[in-house]
Amino acid sequence: MTTTLTTATAVSATVRVADAQVYYERAGSGPELVLVHGTGSAGSAVNWSQILPRFTGGHTVITPDLSGTDRTTDAGGPLTVEGLAAQVIAVIEDAATGPVDLLGFSMGAPVSAAVAALRPDLVRRLILVAGWAHTDGDEYLRNFFALWKQLGASDPAAFGRYAAMTGFSRGFLKAIGREQVELLIPNLPPTPGTLRHVDLDSRVDIRDLLPHVRAETLVIGATQDVTVPVENSRALHAAIAHSTYAEIDAGHVAFFEKEDEFVTLVDQFTLAP
Secondary structure, three states, X not given: OOOOEEOOOOEEEEEEEOOEEEEEEEEEOOOEEEEEXXXXXXXXXXXXXXXXXXXXXXXXXXXXXXXXXXXXXXXXXXXXXXXXXXXXXXXXXXXXXXXXXXXXXXXXXXXXHHHHHHOHHHEEEEEEEOOOOEOOOOHHHHHHHHHHHHHHHXXXXXXXXXXXXXXXXXXXXXXXXXXXXXXXXXXXXXXXXHHHHHHHHOOOEOOOOHHHOOOEEEEEEEOOOOOOOOHHHHHHHHHOOOOEEEEEOOOOOHHHHOHHHHHHHHHHHHOOO
16 A cells, blocks of 8 residues: 545545556545445546535445546556456455445446455445446447447547436436536546446446355446446346345436435445444
């Protein structure tokens, strides 16, 4: 681990994993909750900045930034679920005092499931949000990520607009209005790191790992999800023994649209005896 930097709200550090120097932050107090971000080079900063204060009062929140993000450096090249899982494992071993509650969103869901399968000693409870088990064989997901990659290479503005349009429900976009919708578009530019994530999204397959998940698990699906349709969350629930399941009536980024409902679900699951 490198020297940490303490701010008023968080302590940041890095840990070496293979060719990567993995950045993470730790904030709050209480049982340790690790939040694993989805696709995008901004990583935790975009996914968790709004909702983080809702958790730090009752949890010690650890937010790693995986390879492909701006604050983690590596040699580049294709990513794997197992490689990113190794980074989360290293952060948990470096930052946590014992088994953690582990929450993965979107791309972070298969990564988190892999962590729980490969290192059950490190995961007390597991939460998978808007995730999926495999891309190949699902023609919707295969084409979704193929189009995303093509837009990233040919039309960066369309890439961001497509991400905003598919990341949120129609009702949410209508409610926030044109000005706020336009502000969403730059949040996911097709940087080389983001496109490495999209490439991984197109190759995800954790079906062989799911039977090895032993942690108590909550799967959360979003009923209006256009990015990763809710049937994928239902399939994850069916594949993980003894898991429980909940749905939020929202788009892919359900914790933006229904923040109170999302926080309640997570707190009830993680803070239960």
